[in-house]
Amino acid sequence: MKKKGKTPSLLPSLPAKKRSKAGFIKPLKAIVADLALYFVINVIWVHVMVLLINDPIVTMVGALWVGIIAYRGGVVAGLLGCLVVTASNYVAIAFTSGAELEVPYYFNNKMPGFVLGFIQCLVAALVVGYISQLIHQLRKEILLRKKIQKDLEEKVAELDAFGHTVAHDLKNPLMIINISIDGLIKEIGSDTTVKAKKLLDFISDGTKQMINIIESILMLAGVKKINPREFAAFPMCECVNDALNRMKYNIENNGVVIKRAEQWPEVFGYAPWITEVWANYISNAIKYGKNKDSNIKPVIEIGYDVQMNRTEMDQRYTRFWVRDNGDGIEKEKIPTLFKEFSRLHTTENGYGLGLSIVKSIVDKFGGKAGVESEPGKGSLFYFSLPASESKGK
Template sequence: MSSITSNEKGNEDFEKQEANKIIQRQLRFQNLLISISTKYINSDLSNIDELVNTSLKQIGEFVQADRSYVFSYDFINNTSSNTYEWCAKGIIPEIENLQNLSIEYITHWLDAHRKGQAFYVEDVSKLPKDGDLGLRAILEPQGIQSLITIPKIKNNELIGFIGFDSVRKINKYTENEQEILFVYANMLVNVIQRKEHEEVIRKQEEKKEELLKSLSHQNDELNKYAHAVSHDLKAPLINVQTLIDWFIEDHKDTIQEDFSELLKEISLNVEKMNLLIKGILDYSTIDRLENDDRDIDFNSLLNGVLKSLKIPEHITIKVHENLPTVYGNIWRFKQVFVNLIDNAIKYSNKEKGIIEVGVTDKNEYYEFFVKDNGIGINSDYFDRIFKVFTKLESTSLSSGVGLSIVKKIVNYYNGKIWIESELGSGTTFYFTILK
């Protein structure tokens, strides 16, 4: 009895040792997979080929395969191609011979893959001899004794498989090892999909960059064209205006009243056209100025602006003291204040018009404002008024370009501009300039 008990105990110990070996192997396999996954996550996917090949080698060596590989399915052309391959020392690579293979030759494992299952042949020599196109006839010439292939599935769609060939010996894969190989296949799908997404984003960024360059070039060309055409139009308009003035002066005693009114109307339209051309010239000049930036005292700048404007007697302009000194181009900043103050003057409808210019220090930037007590602006027009040639009403002399010039200059300095207004109570234009 004691000897039987001893044998039973010996068998029990042996079984425990074998079970422990299996558990330890599974743990090492899982740790290897975690290590590979970490590399996939943290690595630059520009070297994805190296990552995949390295992982094929690591997994292949662990499961004691002689060849590990990745295939892709092409169900449009009904073919399959070997995209990655690792071979143990002394094993002949097959990747060049396994391109655009008809899937008719691999229907055995294709059927399994379509069901989301592994295709596993433990011993190729035990496969039936089913002709020259049979599975055994395909595998034996490659010296394959054991084989397992795991489907790659992306978004519920079969896209390929990974496989492991054993040439030197028969290789057994436990259910647990097959499950781990499924995890590895999913990792490959994810990393390849991530690479595809990055590639799509890269191409989109390239197209975006090309589009921006093209738009910038077109915008530059349009500005040049607008500048040239506007400049060329100024001289004929001046000539027309001069001829009208001469004619009126020379014939002021004999000219009929209705004809005189017609000439005045023509003169007014010439002046409108001249203002429009000046606005286009100014708008197209904003990006064309040579670099002449310097520190600008905004108190001095505003004094010059107010002297250049025709300010009606019923309008009072209040400018805050101690305005900041800002680095930039003086012509651009003059354009901002000239157009904003001139706009406030044009749309003043009070007996005593008041325009206030000031600034608030916001630490990282200055927030300027030009406030009036004029007619106000309907909120529906807040965005539209910054577009070129947009006017709230057909005033006698307005180009519709002034506010678009202001917005373009503020954008040039990476600032923002917006409006607060109430009909009948006035309007405040705010804009920011970085320090």
């Protein structure tokens, strides 16, 4: 049974069979084999060196063996190695009992050489063993996190594919309904009552709104998957022209006056998505940049500027903007505009996912999206992009 009150770890624990025993990095059998191997090696080494140079100081090379054991097995293995190497030193020296050996002293003849050698082994066991365990734990964490990241990416890909399938399955019948309603309205013509026509128009508008929401969701998902390798320098005038051509019917139908810059710089990004940003800003300016009560037609200005008084890094960015002559936005509503499903006016088809998509696109390019507005003075929606070294018209 699981104990209540404990928060489960985000990282899955390792299987019990693979956990180290007694703080060992390697299995116990491998540690014992290492200790036996280095015992024999050190006995032979010390015995031969003592016979050759007749000096027990070579026993201090045991710190090297202990360091190797500690690195391979951890602190506990290093401490055992310290004892094993020290014992092997005594065994090796015992085999040379026929030789006259003098025990060296260090630190003003206060510390025997074998004591200094043991201390060196002990330090090597603790320091190297601790570092080795940290490295071993870090490797396990990296492998575990890579596995978790891979599993998460697979789940996200499955969820994304499922979302696209559902969105398309919803969109297709809605489009059929909308086309059928439009055909029904044309077929009935003037024979229908005013109330019936209003209901049909209401249904048609509702299906169109649902289709737009689904398309916005698909677009938002697509923005998050843009590959930075597809970014390139391009003339901004192409995106502006494409957006204006797309909005041509709305511009003419609403009597919109467009004022735009003649020259445009080149920027770095992904042109199709930047066109979506312009189309969204222009669409909102048409929708909110008019006053029905005063019979004021929308006047939309489109341009760009560079903030020369900013830091050197900010000067690499060009700010593009769309200004309208609408009623403006209250200060307390501005922070929520670029959030998903935000709505400015309840009587209009709010901004919905539009501005959240704008923010996602601009953030992807390392820029910034925002708005400057005061009630009664219109609004200026802007976005910044990295500027290209070359300029275009």
